[in-house]
Amino acid sequence: MRQRDPLLDIRGLFKSFGSVEVLKGIELSVSAGELVFLIGPSGSGKSTLLRCCNRLEEPTGGSIHFDGKEVLDPAIDINGLRRRMGMVFQSFNLYPHMTALGNVTLALRKVLRKPKAEAGAIGLQALDRVGLAHKAASYPAELSGGQQQRVAIARALALEPRLMLFDEPTSALDPELVGSVLATMRELRESGMTMLVVSHEMRFAREAADRVVFMDGGVIVEQGPPEQIFGAALHARTRAFVSDVAR
Amino acid sequence: MERFLDSFLNPKLIAATWPAILQGLIVTIEIAALVVVSGLALGLALALLRWRAGAWFTWPLMVFVDLFRAVPPLVLVLLIFFGLPNVGIDLPSFAVLWLVLSLVLAAFAEEIVWAGLIAVRKGQWEAARSTGLSETQTLIYVVLPQALRLMVPPLTNRTIAITKNTALGTVIGVPEIMNQATTAVSFSGNATPLMMGAAAYLLLFVPIIGLGRWIEGRFAWRRQ
Numbered sequence: 001m002r003q004r005d006p007l008l009d010i011r012g013l014f015k016s017f018g019s020v021e022v023l024k025g026i027e028l029s030v031s032a033g034e035l036v037f038l039i040g041p042s043g044s045g046k047s048t049l050l051r052c053c054n055r056l057e058e059p060t061g062g063s064i065h066f067d068g069k070e071v072l073d074p075a076i077d078i079n080g081l082r083r084r085m086g087m088v089f090q091s092f093n094l095y096p097h098m099t100a101l102g103n104v105t106l107a108l109r110k111v112l113r114k115p116k117a118e119a120g121a122i123g124l125q126a127l128d129r130v131g132l133a134h135k136a137a138s139y140p141a142e143l144s145g146g147q148q149q150r151v152a153i154a155r156a157l158a159l160e161p162r163l164m165l166f167d168e169p170t171s172a173l174d175p176e177l178v179g180s181v182l183a184t185m186r187e188l189r190e191s192g193m194t195m196l197v198v199s200h201e202m203r204f205a206r207e208a209a210d211r212v213v214f215m216d217g218g219v220i221v222e223q224g225p226p227e228q229i230f231g232a233a234l235h236a237r238t239r240a241f242v243s244d245v246a247r
Numbered sequence: 248m249e250r251f252l253d254s255f256l257n258p259k260l261i262a263a264t265w266p267a268i269l270q271g272l273i274v275t276i277e278i279a280a281l282v283v284v285s286g287l288a289l290g291l292a293l294a295l296l297r298w299r300a301g302a303w304f305t306w307p308l309m310v311f312v313d314l315f316r317a318v319p320p321l322v323l324v325l326l327i328f329f330g331l332p333n334v335g336i337d338l339p340s341f342a343v344l345w346l347v348l349s350l351v352l353a354a355f356a357e358e359i360v361w362a363g364l365i366a367v368r369k370g371q372w373e374a375a376r377s378t379g380l381s382e383t384q385t386l387i388y389v390v391l392p393q394a395l396r397l398m399v400p401p402l403t404n405r406t407i408a409i410t411k412n413t414a415l416g417t418v419i420g421v422p423e424i425m426n427q428a429t430t431a432v433s434f435s436g437n438a439t440p441l442m443m444g445a446a447a448y449l450l451l452f453v454p455i456i457g458l459g460r461w462i463e464g465r466f467a468w469r470r471q
Contacts, residue, residue: 056373083379093374097392106388107378152374159378 006065007032007194008053008163013062015048022048024218026062030163030196035189037205037226038198040215041241046198049215050165053196054085067162083111086156090168092148094140100127100151101136104158112159126158127151130184146177150184157188164188166197202245206230214238253437260439264431268440271427272447278345278423279410279451286349286409287402290356295386297357298364308357315354320412323347328419340419352409359401363394403459407452424448 006029015023022045030036038046051057053064055071055078064071071081094103101123108119127133130150140148149169156164166185170178182204189195189208199205205212205226212229214222214237222229222238233239293312297305315323328343338346367390375385414425428444 054377056377079376079379079381081379082377085377087374087377089370089374091370093368093370095371095374095389095393097396106375107380110384110388111379155374155378 005032006030007034007067008196009063009065010049010053011063011065013049013052013064014060015045015052015057016060022218023052023059026218026220028213028220028223030194032162032194033192034210035195035197035208037209037212038196038215039200039202039205039212039229039241039245040221044215045218046215047167050087050167050196050198053163053165054082054087056087079111083107083159084162086153086159086161086164088149088152088156088164088166088169090171092140092145092152092172094148094152094155096140099137099139100132100143100154103140103151104155107155108158122158123154126154129157129187130154131180144177145173146180149173149181153181153184153188163194163196166195166199168198168200170199170201200245202230202242214241216241255438255442257437257439260431260435260437261443264427264435264440264443267427267431268424268443268447271422271424271444272451274341274416274421275410275413275423275447276451278341278348278413278416278421281345282348282352282409282413283406285345286352287356287406289349289353291360293353293357294360294364297361298386311350312354312357315351316358320347320351321415321418323351324415324419340416340421343419344413344416344421348409348412348415351412352405355405355409356402359398359405360394363398364390366397367393399459399463403456403463406459407455410452410455411448 008028008030010026010028013023013026014021026045026049028036028049038049040046048057052059053066053071059072062072066081067084069076069081094100095106098106101120104123104126105116105119108114108122109116112119114122124133124136127136130153132147132150132154135143135147135151140151143151153164153169169185170181173181178201182201185195185197185204186208197205197209207226209226211223212226213220214229214233214235216237222233222235224234228234229238230242233242293308297308324344324347327347328338328340331338331343371389371393372385375389376382380388413421413423416423417426417429420426424444424447428440431440432438
């Protein structure tokens with residue numbers, strides 16, 4: 001039986017860019033071990049919500065509780081918090097001047113101050129988890145998109161995060177490379193990782209998600225198990241969106 | 248042919264002048280080294296300050312940068328050398344040349360470093376910060392190394408250009424290559440010392456250009 005105390009608890013979250021209100025009072029909690037999928041039309045605020053969690057975007061109001069601490073507390077050790085909240089980006093964002101292992105070990109060495117050998121061992125383990133230990137010495141430009149994204153996942157995993165944020169992790173990939181990244185995410189889920197995922201991979205959502213959250217216009221319209229959202233949604237907007245992407 | 252050799256590559260004059268040219272070469276190397284180190288360091292520092300400080304710093308910085316990029320270095324050298332004594336500051340000619348060329352190089356270098364910094368994609372910052380790296384760590388380990396690769400070719404060009412401007416020392420009496428050569432030309436009425444000066448500059452610059460290419464090669468990784 002999975003723990004049900006919320007690891008991430010978002011209350012009344014607002015975010016504006018200038019006069020444009022992007023998030024309008026979001027309430028969302030994620031329990032430890034849960035895989036929560038955020039879906040919705042573009043511009044609905046899903047990515048912004050994700051980026052508010054580790055304060056890559058500064059929310060305008062509300063509260064975010066993570067692992068017993070208030071993320072929006074101005075006095076919080078933001079770098080320590082980000083380390084425990086791994087993030088994977090649509091465009092991978094690997095450091096092009098470092099090898100795969102260099103990418104994975106940078107934060108281990110500079111943030112956690114681990115000696116080179118120890119960081120290397122942890123880094124190799126993380127690369128092994130995404131099936132890329134044999135590519136440790138390769139530079140990002142020598143890897144396929146799918147491999148790059150898996151290195152990016154390993155980079156976050158190496159820091160042993162409590163939560164992983166995925167921001168459209170497969171949207172920049174050629175179709176034939178999507179599978180390897182989804183397989184890695186599935187393995188993560190099976191190992192008990194808590195994950196908050198923004199993605200358009202509806203089939204993956206249906207198969208792997210514990211809960212699907214549908215956002216539109218900066219609010220959460222509806223959330224529930226995938227069977228509900230994809231099969232028997234309560235709101236017309238949800239049904240319209242789901243049938244649109246299914247086509 | 249005989250006449251050409253006599254007035255451009257006169258062996259007797261070469262024998263008589265080379266110690267002076269060599270002395271000039273040493274002075275030029277000294278100034279050039281000082282200017283390159285202080286100019287690049289100041290340029291980097293200004294760009295980082297601009298990045299850190301924001302708008303209030305950018306405005307006065309732009310005045311300095313545009314002024315020192317727009318006004319010919321010769322004018323600046325003369326203005327400062329003959330102007331400063333009037334306000335009670337007496338600097339030796341060597342120091343004036345160093346100061347002016349450093350400021351000019353810094354003005355160009357600041358713009359080059361800045362352009363390099365903002366050319367690094369925002370995602371690189373976000374990725375590094377999301378793993379807990381501080382802003383400064385991100386700058387040092389992630390952004391600057393990538394910016395440096397973009398900065399090296401224009402910085403090499405600027406370094407060469409500014410080092411050649413050490414020849415301006417001639418107008419305020421710094422005994423560098425050009426000064427030694429022109430002095431010898433006026434005494435002999437022969438162009439040979441100028442040819443020797445040119446050779447001395449080649450001797451100085453070919454290795455620098457080679458070094459620049461080597462650095463460019465080192466920093467060139469394939470683009471994503």
